[in-house]
Amino acid sequence: MSNLTKVWGQVEMLLADGISLIPVRDKQEGDRAPKTPYNLWKQFQTRRVSKDELWHEMEAKNTSAIAIVCGKISGSLEVIDVDVKYKDGIYGTLSSLLQNNFPALFGKLRIHSTPSGGYHILYRIANAPDKFPGNVKLAGRPATEAELVLNPKSKTYNFLETRGEAGYILAPPSLDYGVHQDYNIPLISWDDRCNLINICRSLNEIIDVKQTVKATKSQSDYYSENPFDDYNHRGDISAVLTEYGWKPHNSHSKHYLYFTRPDKDSGVSGSFHAENRIFWSFTSSTTFDEQKGYKPVDVLLKLKFDGDTRKLYRYLVDNGFGMVKHSVEQTITKQAALANKPLPANFSTEAQDDYVLQVSRLKEDHPYGIFIKYDSDEEKYTVSREAIARVAKELGFRYYDGDLVKIDGFTINRVSERFFQDSLKDYIRDEDPDSYEELCNIYEAFMQKNGKYTAQRLQILDESLILTDDKHTCYKFYINGYQTITADEIVFxxxxxxxxxxxxxxxxxxxxxxxxxxxxxxxxxLAVHDLDQASKVLGYLSHEYKDETTGFIIVLTEQCPDPKQGGGSGKNVFCNLLKLTTTYTSKPGSQAKFDEKFFQSWNRQKIFGISDVPKNFDFLFLKEPATGSFIWKKLFKDEVEVDVKDAPKFIVQTNYSYEISDGGLRRRIIPLEFTNFFTLAGGLDVHFGCHFPNEWNEDDYAGFDTFISESIQVWLRGGNKLHATELTDTGWQKQWEQTYGNATGFILDNWDEWIMEGFITNETFKRRIETYFNENNIQKQYWPSSSKLNLAIAAYGEKHGVGYKKDVPKRFENGVFKSRIFFKGEEPDDSPPF
Known part of the structure; x- marks a missing residue:
């Protein structure tokens, strides 16, 4: 029987099981060692060899050794290679851990033995990822000193590895490889595979330990054993992991503790080696780096304190870790009291008593905590930005739309940066004069550099907490209570x-x-011509709500026909009395420049008054600010866009009238005419014998407040709408004269004659114009245009019930001439007989 025939039964069994096989050398061939594959083997990573093809290749190569190609080609086969020559007893440790933690899984694994005493653990993965794992190093150890002498470049030796995609192992009975546990290659889940791998990884002795916590020099000086080292020696890591969702896995080993990660019910996700006290997470699905090992104190830092070493340090101290030197107890006691942090239990009774006394005194002086704290790491006092923000918040300070404000009870006040800084400085307390001076200097230095930034980083004022008027409701506040005014009721x-x-x-x-x-x-x-209109106007101005539909411009005019004889009618008093119901500011109209600085003096008052505007005041400039947003250039500050809801309402005082050439503006201007009663009387103070409102009595204020609230209700009942009322005759004529200028004098001089005659020829009209303006020394450049004259005549005629037509042919004895005709009632025949 040939050597090939001896192994062929195993070959056929493996091929039948879907294993990709390759021939390997069974002896040294030149520089190629036994167990090495031939060049053709890579193709069998993607296709399985046929039985005939394999027989032919092995016979041709004269070898009886075969190898198993791992990876997807062999049905997602993966092998754990246990190399005992680099770690004596490693298989016994591994098999014991697997049997203890996964007995059912371990009991069905196929295991081969190697000639060197090692083992191959075989299994297939049922739901392997598309990218099948390759050859992975799982566990190793540092080289010994003797090994380094022999081979200085080999710093580590791996004793647990996988063979996966692009890997292979020899198959028994080749080259004395045998079967240790003779089961069919099992098909296991990906989770079971990960559990096997993670048990192997837990035996790794080459771990990059992530050490983030070290005692500072000052902490080392304070402790005979610092809290971090103490916790690493005796901290209960299992309790911490369990608290944050890690579940202990079944284990009978006192050296290796296994855990299942949060959000998973079973499996090995991490391990803790009880002797070297290193925790290792095997998954990237947690907050831990799977490439790193963690000391107990670093596990605690990450899970419980999110990387905050200061909080970790305080926790350890509070739980009795670390032994404090007696010589520094007194210093730490004062610092802990300043930081409002409790002392650890291992401090002396004397220190605890002193601490209680100091804390009591600090709480009395600083009810919201302190913001100048002692930094034990840097050994100096520092200003805590978070603490200063907290104290400022408790003192009522907020940031609002570029301004500092302070909440006192239920009221909000705008304050200066100086007031804010002085208030925080007043909060500093210390019985020791030297300490107090030092704290004040630290605070002043901090504010000198960071004052503006600190103010801007205050908590933003929550606008939803502020009670403001809306379209249908108005609120008026007094010392003894407040009114809620709607169209239906007024409630106090x-x-x-x-x-x-x-x-x-x-x-x-x-x-x-x-x-x-x-x-x-x-x-x-006595002061206004139309009391009902005045009530609506006051209701509109006193209601602190504005949108695009309520952007009216109130214009206070006078019935007095001659502007030079006006004034003293009470318009200014009318405006100033608005301060008794809302916020009001004003600027002289004579100083108004229509540019970005126009609103510079405005500071969010609800009413913006413009007093004593000149004859040529440009009302069109107010159209956009009245009905929409506008750009506000604050003094020494950047430009901001003011939304219509925050923009003021406008009230304009004039001894003249107003000219309207824009249709949109015509709908927005609401005139309120004042009589000449107080002008003739010499002023309000003369008539009433008192100053308005400084010398008012209780009845005067009661009448004012009641009238205002009822006026607001009238305004609300009117659907938030104002309509311009018809001007008086004198008011109308003043507006007419202001609108048409020099044209009006010419018309008034000739009107009676035109009405009596009923016409004037264009030629005569032209001569009369030249005569009038020359006699009145009016330069020609200031003469009104023909169209403006016609408009002025038509407007005057309409006011007085007289019809007017221009360029009407009229027949005379000497011919037909174009004329201007004037008539009452129906228009006469254009061509009457001679």
Missing amino acids: NDYNTFSSLIWSDKIQHRNFNFGKSGRFLEYLK
Whole structure:
């Protein structure tokens, strides 16, 4: 019987089992050692050899040795190679661990023996990944000193490896390979395969230990044994892993503890070696690096403290790890009190008593904790940004739209950066004058560099907590309570159940009382032409809500026909009294420049007044700010875009009138005419004998507040709409004269004659124009255009019930001439008889 015939039964069995086989050398052939494959073997990684083909190749090569090709070609075959020559007793350790942890799995594995005393563990993987694993080193050890002498380049020796894709092993009975555990090659799950691999990896002695925690020099000086080392020696790593979802796996070994990772019910995901006290996670599906080993203190740091070594240190101290030197107890006691952190249990009774006393004093002086803390690592005081933000928050400071604010109870106040910094400095306390001075200097140095940044990093004010007016509701706040005003009712409530925040400038510094009398009501009746319109306007201005549909421009005008004789009518008082119900600011119209600096003096007041605007004031500039957003260039600050809901409402005072050439602006301007009563009376103070409102009595305020709340209700009932009322005759004429300028004097000089005659020829009209403007020394460049004259005549005629047509042919004795005609009632015949 040939040597080939001796192994052929094994060959046929393996081929029948779907194994890809290759012939290998069974003896030394030149420089090629036994067990090495022939060049043709790579093709059998992707196709299985046939029985005849293999017989032919083995016979041709004169070899009786065969090898098993691992990987997908052999039905997803993988082999664990146990090399005992590099680790004596490793198979006994491995088989014991496998039997203890996975007895059913181990009991069905096929195991071959090697001539050197090693073993091959064979199995197939049922649900292997598309990219089948290759040859992987699982466990090894560092080279011994003797091995390094013989081979300095070989620093490590691996005793557990896999043979997978592109790998092969010799098959029994080739070259004295045998069968140790004779079962069919089992088909196991990917999870079972990972469990086998992970048990092997747990025996690795070449572990890159991830050590992130080391005691600082100062900590080493404090302890005879620092807390980190103490925990590494005696910390209960199993309890920590269990607390964070790792489950102990069944194990009877006192040296190797196995764990199943969170979100998994079974299997080996990590191990802890009880002798070298190293934890190793075998999966990338956790927070641990699967290429690293971890000391117990590093496991604790990662799982419980998310990498925060300061918190880890405090935890260890609080749980009794580390032995503190008695000589530093006193120093640590003061530092711990300043940090509001408890002392460890191994401190003396004297230190504990002193600590309690210091903590009590600190809590009394610093109810929200401290922000200047002692850094034991750096051995110096530092300002904690987080702590200073926390203290600032508890003191009520917030950041809001580029400004600093402070919450006091349920009110919000805008404050300066200086006030913010002084308030934090006032919070610093220390009985020792030297310590107090040092803390203040540390604080001042910090604020000098970081004051603005610190302010900007304060907690943002939550706008949802602020009670503000909406489209259908208005709130008015007083010392004794607040009004809720809707179209249906006006309700007054106290602050006992008030749970929102409000801006402090919304609270009027007086009590609300109901009243229907007082000097304000008398003033209003005497000062304005249309009291109902005044009520609607006051309701609109006092309601602190604005959107694109409520962007009206209130214009206060006077009935007095001559602007030079106007003034003193009470317009300015009307505007200033708005401060008694909302926020108001104003700027002189004579100083208004229509550029980015126009709103520079505005500081979020709800009403923006423009007083004493000149005759040529450009109302069109206010159209966009009144109905939409606008760019606000704050003094010494960047430009910001103000949304319409935050933009002010506009009120304009003028002794003149206003000219409207834009249709959209025409719908937005709401005039309110003032009589000349107080102008003739010499002013409000003369008529009433008191200053408005400084010398008002309780009835005056009651009448004002009641009228305002009722006016708001009128405004809300009107659907948040205002409509311009018709101007008085004098008010109309003032607007007409302002709109058409020089044209109006010419028209007034000739109107009566035109009406009496009923017409004027164009030729005569032209001569009259030249005569009028020359006699009045008006340069020709300032003469009105023909179209402007026609518009002015038509407007004046419409106001006075007179029809007007231009360029109408009229027949005279000497011919037909184009004329301007004036008529009342129906238009006359264009061509009357001679």
